[in-house]
Amino acid sequence: MSLVHRPAVCARLLAFSVHWEALLRHPRKYILATWWYITGKRARSLAHFAPLLGCSRRAYDYWMLKEQKTRPAAIDDDPSIIALVKETPGGDLKATLGSLVSQGIPAFVIGPDARDDLIRLANEIDWAMKPWLLPITSGDVLSEGAAHGYRRGIRGFAGNVVYADDDLIDARGHRMSPHFKPDWNCELFRYFDFVTGTCVVRADCAALMAAVDAADWDGELVRLMLGDGDVKHIRRIHSHRKTRRRPRLPLPQCALPAEQPRVSVIIPTRNRVDLLAACLRGVADTDYPDMEVIVVDNESDDPESIRFLEDVQKTGIRVIRHAGEFNYSRINNSAVDRATGELLCLLNNDIEMIDRDWLSCMVVQALRDDVGAVGAQLLYPDGRIQHAGVALGVGGGAAHAHRFLRPEDEGYFWRHALPQFVSAVTAACLVVKRDRFLAVGGLDEVKFPVAFNDVDLCLKLNERGWQSLYEPRARLIHHESVSRGLDRDKVGAERLSRELAALKQRWRTDTVVDPYHHPHLSRASEQFVIAI
Known part of the structure; x- marks a missing residue:
């Protein structure tokens, strides 16, 4: 055998x-x-x-x-799907048409003169049948059972776009490079069209006619139908593709906010004057017109640090004394009570600034009606990524996405390099509106005194419709846990264990599927890799 x-x-x-x-x-x-x-x-x-x-x-x-194989169900034609095959030079049109015919999907070929073909098609389609359109590029083929998967996905769905995962196929028919996509992420889509070519759209004649003059007519049709963002993701590979669209990189420069409200920058510290001094120099050099800087001193006892804190007060920096054991949540909450800014910037004392516009980039995002916490791209001193958003479920709790990746490497479809909604961001550098911070009760001082308080904060904001956002154009260096140390002693390890258990209990992170991750990506790795 x-x-x-x-x-x-x-x-x-x-x-x-x-x-x-x-x-x-x-x-x-x-x-x-x-x-x-x-x-x-x-x-x-x-x-x-x-x-x-x-x-x-x-x-x-x-x-x-x-992978567990399932036998495709019997092919039906309800709801109706019509394929629009975009003919491209070198694309295997025959293979594409054969794939569609085998799954009972009628196809119309849209040639290089797309405008005339699309107008003719608009007149031929029986719009009374309320068909869904499947734009597909010649050379691409549907996976086995894809037609049934799409039909099952659109039955009873009120939105206009349903998309699926995909992979690439080479000249020998070998499948490779799967793209296990996030659930709908409109911020990511601004910079990376991961939908067109692997979706069906509920379009009418007017929408199709509105796209006929666009050079990228299929992408334009998808963008028109996205509407208010009621989009469905099928977490299965439905397309084997010859090529994919690429992200729009490099990113445009951050747009300065029309209004630049006061930002209260809150920096907890204890001793380590070398770190704090470098951080404050970076804050002073930041290109932002209205900042209130609050340093919260948690019982520094080093004479040099004490003298330094006395000196910086003379420069207009506020120094607040906070007694007691280290409780990151309580320290920041106490400073927020005294802050005067419309926005808060939670900032670790072991952060160094690279660019002067980092705060403006974060503020313009935090002012949006749909955004809660905004996080930056944080790098280790050796240049590797330390934080590019937080993924739920990794390690059973939550972990930094794309950790240890080089920023210049492609990584997982350049996700680390693109602005996008995420489930959470780190409070090592986090900007949020003060009223939204207070609306969800701030940081939890009881359940999360040290770890996961930022994740909990972000998830509370998300629940209120203020989604967390990762902004890679704000880049900073983070000497992770240099000033506080790691939780490797018995007391620290036991506390971390309690906080992880609290996170699992409150947010079910040991079972939840992060909508911006994927069930087929490993929950054991901070890098986005296949779960095997």
Whole structure:
């Protein structure tokens, strides 16, 4: 019997191939992950293994082999779907048409002279049937059962756009590079059209005619039908594509807000005058007209730090003394009570500024009606990413997305480089309207005195319709936990365990699927890699 008919043997061979590649490419990391596994630290081992194995060139082959296959249901024609095939040079039109015919979808070819073809099509379609249109590019093919998947997705759906995941297919028919997409993210779509070519739209004659003069007529049709954002995502691969649209990079410069309201910058600190001095120099050099800087001193006892705090008060910086054990939430809440700014900027004392416009970039986003907390792109001193938004469920709680990625690398479809809605952002550098911060009760001083208070804050804001937003054009350096240290001692580890348990209980992060992540991406890795 051939290996093709022996899936268990194929799975073992592919698994061996994935592990062998990971060992050859990253021997030290692989050995460390193996050591954690042998010593019983399974969660830590999985966190190390996940990015190593998920980045393998054979990882997707293994995922496809292990994926639970379901037999496509019988093809029907309700609701009606009509394909508009965009003919492109070199595109295998025959393959595309064959794929559509096999799944019972009638197709119209839109040639290079798209305007005339689209006008003729508009007159031929029976609009009384209320058809859905499926724009597809020649060379792309539907996956098995895609037509049924789309029809099931649009039945009873009141919106106008339903999109699915996709992958690429090479000349030999080999599938690769899956794109497991986020649920609808209108901010990300501004810079990256991840919908057109893998969606069906509920369009009418007027909408189709409105797109006929656009060079990118299929993309324009999708944009017209997005409307108020009632969009549905099918978390399955429905298209095998020859090429994809690319993000619009580099990003345009941040637009300065028409109004520049006062921002209260709140910086908790304890000793470490070297870090605080560098942070305050960066704040002073920031190009923003109206800032109130509040330093909250949590019992500094170093003489040099005490003298420094006395000196900075003479420059107009407010210094508030906060006694008691370190409670990040209480420290910031007490400063918010005394702040006078319309907006708050929570800022760690171990942050260094790279660009002068970082605060303006964040403020213009925080002033939007639909936005709550705004987070920045934070880099380690060696230039790798420390924070590019927060993904729920990773590690059972929440974790920084795209950590350790180089900003110049593509990563996962350039997600780290694009503004987008996220579930949460870190309070190491966070901007939010003061009234919205207070409306949700600020930071939770009881359940989250040190960790996850920012995640909890963001989720409370999200519940009120003020979505968290990641803004990569605000770039700063973060010396993560340098001033406070890591929670590796027994007391710190027990506290972190309690806060993680509280996060799971309140927000069910151990079971929830982050709408901006994906069930087929690993919950063990902060980098977006296939879950295998």
